[in-house]
Amino acid sequence: MSTILLADHHPITRVGITSLLSQNDDLEVIGNVTSAQELFKFLKNKIPDVLVMEIDLPEINGITALRTIKTQFPGTKMLIFSCHPEEMYAISAIKAGASGYLSKTVSTENLQQAIQQVARGGIYLNKNITEKINSGVSHGNGLISKFKKLSTREAEVLNMLATGKRNKEIAEALDINEKTVSTYKTRLLKKLKVDNLADLIHQTRLLQLRTT
Template sequence: MNKVLIADHHPITRKGISSILLAEGNFEVIGSVQDGNDLLETLNSKEVDLLILEIDIPNLNSITALKAIKREFPNIKILVLSCHPEEMYALSSIKYGAAGYVSKTASIQRVLDAINQVQRGGIYINESLSKQLVSEGNAGQGLAYKYKKLSSREIEVLNLLSNGKRNKEIAHELNINEKTVSTYKMRLLKKLEAQNVAELIKHARLLQSSHV
């Protein structure tokens, strides 16, 4: 059962999301909070798989708080469900550590799609923003362009990493040694200009979701 924490200062939103998740059957809402102080206290005291977050709650430093939350709780997946338009905050939210962003004006089905995709380990933003994130900058600098410069073996390693495989498992599946896997990872970090493996995996999932 996926453990979910809802952070929003509007009671009707907390109640509504809880009801939606209860109807799904595979989520357990372990709590709901209305400000940043309660949020941090709950994250420190309870096991949370998925955080559904309104970035505009009191005592929370807006989008920049995402980076701190991901640093302290790297295994928690974060979906931002916000009153702010996606065009304003979605890309920044993803860059700061969220795995998805959906507006409160979205349909119930779209909110559910976002929750399920993020919980599966994917990235969720609307299609036009996803393409923008993948190809941001000019054609010679975008992530899609860099991806197309990868070798077939590098792409295989990247796809296995994005599926949660460890070095030993990748080595076994591709019939190579673990040292070679590490070499490929270093190449991927450099070619895709990622700071770490987590960012590398995020790049891979963005590319997959955009069918690049």
């Protein structure tokens, strides 16, 4: 039996997943946490076979959390269960140490399949995103292929910009200074071949709309 730790600040998500997995003899939820502080406190005492975690966990940026867990608790297998489209965060999450990325719009069967695959040591990505990543096919001149070229940190900055966060907020969330945020914005404009921030955000949101 594989043990599961849930890290999500939405009560209905934690209760729902716990109820679902209670019907699966191969999976057991051994705890649930609602913040980064609770998560790291739990991991210091016990490592689950799979950590199912949301990308927007309170008190810490999701990608930063993945990197920290990978460093401090290297044996932890992590599956991101997120409301954000796979194209926006999946690659960054995998690079940061996750073993899978799953949208909260998937079926209960897919969720259990993903957990079991990660528990066995595999990598889980939605079939559609896997095909798109492999082919590089998307809107216009290869929008997804452009996103694939972004570093993990560039993708983090881009996603925060797309949600309306300001330079100061991004700097605080990622523990960098505002000048560095500006440097990342300049790189993003060049890599995604747009002329201004408005077009940059438009492309990002267009990608989101095309994948929901």
